[in-house]
Amino acid sequence: MSFSLKRIYAIFYKDLKDLMKNMFVLTTVLTPVLFAVLTVQSEPLHFDVHYLIINLVFIMTTVFLQGAIIAEEKEKNTLRGLMMSPATTTEILIGKSGLSVLLTIITLALCIRITGYEFVYANALFLALFLSFILYLAMGTLLGLLARTVVEASLVLMPLMFVFGLGSLLLEIISDYPSLVFLEYLPNFHLQFLVEAVDAGKAFREVTGNLIVIALWMVFVCFLTVMVYRKREVDGK
């Protein structure tokens, strides 16, 4: 398959220009930074809180921004133009993810700087973060493809925040309801389990289980996203 960086960059550059004039999305995307500033006022932070913030970045910045810009392409009937152009599905999806990647990295870096979180340098951790990142990008794309408007996409964000953003708080709630135990298979928890394990000095092979759960989620959501995208290509809208 031929692969045009020029096309990818053109889509990314267009999104960047567009975002600079889109205050609603821009401010939402940067809320995790505000949250980080507020939490750091209190005690030295337990790493639960660090991961609460990291998950928040994934949801508020990665998923929301990605969902919002895809939903807007649909709402304004511009996605069709991209689909009808010679740009391939891969080029379009990568181009449309560029901005979310950039802003996720910026917000994450800002948050970590503010909270003073120190990474344990472990390959497993970086791999887990990378897989999660791709997973959330795909999740945002999926959200954008399913929502009809930007407003709808931001409404769907609320339950997502609850499930993915609450972190260990939700784990405690779950422990009271045995029927909800399947929720422990959510990728954000496995990221957290992995971090705890790595922090405790455990080796790579002891966290492969967590990595596999996250990877399976990533593959599943990516697959679903491409399926929905293909369906959208021939929906006539």
Place this chain on the structure above:
Amino acid sequence: MENILSVKSLKHVFSKSTAIDNMSFEVQRGEIFGFLGPSGAGKTTTIKILTGQLHPTSGTALLFDVPSTQVNQPKYLKKFGVMTDNSGLYNRLSVYDNLHLYCELYSVENKQKRIDEVLDMVNLMDEKRKVVSKLSKGMLQRVTLARALLHEPELLFLDEPTGALDPANSRHIHHGLQELNRRGTTIFLTTHDMLEAESLCHRVAFLNKGKVQLLDEPSKLRRKYSDDTLTVELVTGEKRILENGPKGAQKLYEYMSSGQVVTLFSNEPTLGDIFVDVTGRSLV
């Protein structure tokens, strides 16, 4: 003549209603083909099927000999352009930025020059740096048209290209489209404006309730449906209808030799008249 588009027994059913019903026709390379029909006739649905945005319920449509369902590959997408109601623009960006993005997507060479050319063709040179959200409806339509022309497609699908335009701009765009056609672009356009169809199209198809009811050159249709009479208007203000034949010729000779004729015109029907005749429905 080579067919650039050929449609066979095409049918499309939305959840309940049949939008396209057993449609067959061909478009030849190099022509301007008009799809004429009232609102809800199935014009937009047809374009969406032909360009691969919808898959037909049954039947086939071939573009460049490729089934429309497989046309969404870069090598074919490069060869045609589309403008329909779902061709949106980026509101917060300028006209130039919108066009520039599409130059990149279609790998257009000489971007600046080409952007100027298409803007000139739709008469929007002055709006080049304007933000899209500040444009009027007719201007938006013209930017969308300009965007569809950027990559000089072999085949151009236009869904009511002059729907929101004033007569002067319509005329300007008609000239542009004719020029484009002379340089080799085949144009498939839909309209419910019979004058547009008449002045622009080499052949027109009448579409009603998803069916092609009639298809021919406008002049042939007019002749075919003409009642073979002339009307003369006399100095007295009276109008006389003359049959085509010795009797009519005799009368006309008398009027003319006595200098009574003010105007003389043939009673060819307009495409609109023929449409009503054939479908029992008016165009708008």
